[in-house]
Amino acid sequence: MIDTVVASAGAALHQAQRILLASHIRPDGDAIGSLLGMGLALAAAGKQVQMVSSDGVPSSLQHLPGSELIAYRAQGDFDMLVVLDSSDLSRVGSALNGYREPDLNIDHHVTNLNFARLNLVDTSAAATAEMLAILLPRWGFPLDQASASALLTGMITDTIGFRTSNITPRVMRTAAGLMELGADLSALYFQALTQRSFEAMRMWGAGLSKLARQDGVVWTVISLEDRKHAGYSGRDDADLVNILSAIKGAQISVIFVEQPDNRIKISWRAQPGLDVSALALRFGGGGHPAASGAEIEGALIEVQNQVLEETIQLLRQHHPIVSESSQ
């Protein structure tokens, strides 16, 4: 991040009175945690804040204080628009309700397109929430227990409980700082990451019963029928892909989740040294070297064959990342 851009962003936030904060579709803990962490800190400083998320707040994150304030769509006038944890503007979905171009983009995805007037993109950060935990106090917006809890949740979920290869001493120090503000690590960890609904577990069962592998690639499929049978109301894989990546010998794991309207949602997870983000980008998605996703149109079997072929191809090339800006 460039210091002058950090300073300009802070000045713009202090100048603005009505601030709109938006994050990405199918929000995860970092999307909601960043939204709430920044929104609550700005509100505590006397700003009029509106937080929006096209797909609302998942039930696994509704325990966070302030989550009931998050709306589906922007309404009214704003002086400043901030987009969080989103690599491009289309990721925000319908939440902006036709509102103008973003003033500030804060994100950590390598696939970020720098789509705003001011762009703060730090690909060495483990979560957007980690960036905000450092930036907000630096800008003079102090954190309290509620905003610290939201940001710690973003860090916990994006790092799968501090397990990803991008964990640095800075991540742990930042997390410790949030704990000092009253964020309860073990409770937040359990609520956002460990606890699962009965229906999600039943759907995992359906997915696990169809596990397959070839050349270090492990995959499975969740059909619309599996989801219906399990009684699972989400349209995602309930994070089953993270379980697949724990399988010994799995260099890359892939999950295919059938959607209505002939669409397939794909998630990849890769072991350190492999980069699945370019693969996801080719299929119209994006993400991180170790965790990416895409959603494409087509019949399940055709999509599956094409994606697996290219994934296995990637593994054959075994394209290790030349340690680029990883601190």
Ligand SMILES: [Mn+2]
């Ligand atoms: Mn994130």
